[in-house]
Amino acid sequence: MPADRGDAALDDPVGASLRGRHAHLARRLGRAAAYVPDVATFAAVSADPDAAEWDDLARLLGRGGLADMFSSPAVPPPDWEPVFVLDGLQMVWDGPPPEDGPGADVVALGADRVPEMLDLAERTRPGPFWPRTRELGAYVGVRGDGGLAAMAGERLRPPGWTEISAVCTAPEARGRGLAARLVRALVARAAARGERPFLHVAAANTGAVALYERLGFAVRKPVTFRGFRVP
Template sequence: MSHILDRPIWSALQTRHASLAQGDALALRYPPTVSLFAATGDDRAESLDALRALASPGETLLVVQSSEALVPAGMKAVSRASLVQMMAVEPLPEIADPRLELLGPGDAQAMLDLATLTKPGPFTLGAQSFGSFWGIRQGGRLVAMAGERLKQPGYTELSGVCTHPDVRGQGLGRLMSLYVAGKISARGDRVYLHSYSTNTAAITLYGSIGFKLRSDMHVTALALV
């Protein structure tokens, strides 16, 4: 039996992110200024054709789901990678720390710069369209952040967790994860996240704060031939 998070992009765009959705009943995507995430609700040929129709020349669409994505006719798989999807076993408590601040539109470039440097996953200047992000500054410079990404009824994804190399080893990644997860839990949502299967350090960190494996996942980058 399928789970709402087996195709998390599809379920988000069908529900809590419907205002961001571009496409039709067969395939949906986020605006390219927000994300290159796209999805279908199933693997029927007509759904895959609709997915291809959402792609622009020179653009790469990213599909995340529990099964390996099929490649639509007229497209190619540029890359594939394995992910794990982890979920907090219990609601996480809200924590307070005076160093953390809610980030706003004026922080978009600093957020993108930090994400580009640390590569937590796909990130754009429009990432705040997904949800709220929080960060820590040192000397006026953004050095750590985390926030919300995909949202479904009863679920919110913790994402964008990154720490500048200059401040690693201070526990800021753990702090950011706990802080944002606590905010999500306080709303009554279950917290989940994705990590590359090869990122054992991140998986160990998330396991230590109460996350367990829910499903193996796959991310596929698709482009027009």
């Protein structure tokens, strides 16, 4: 496991992002916070929330709303229905910035590419991706004859850190190293800003874990992704 390099913000990456770089994409009630709709489903509470704070989050999300608590260990009241539980790993960049460039075919993905991005995410299921998710940070991709062949982007932005997310490749374009090239491009971009990349991956996705380790990431800690339905 890599040494601690000012990584306390990674213990609450959603809350730290909503309080900082993503404050303009946040909705709040009391100490509870969540991303605005169509950007992300992630919500955040304090490290030791009381009943009033859970009530604030319930009112913020609305009856039947999804409280995607990401990696927060906070436990909601017993009448909040569990929706999903997924074991994951939080990994941090533990190497020097890539020296090789991404290649001329790596392009920025703007608002005009959202339909293609949504289609690729639907086909490959890299994780939650919504119509406004690209507003969280920069997204890059490689286009092929049939449209968008691969993409990756920036998601959570706690102070000093940039999360790499939505890494996916169309089935017909796999085996060409596109995902690795896009991840390296985003690593270099973050390093140029003086930020350190990190990411999250399902623990069962051993192929992805191995790829990220080869690229220079190391496991910081296991995490559990959990979601609940507001009563």
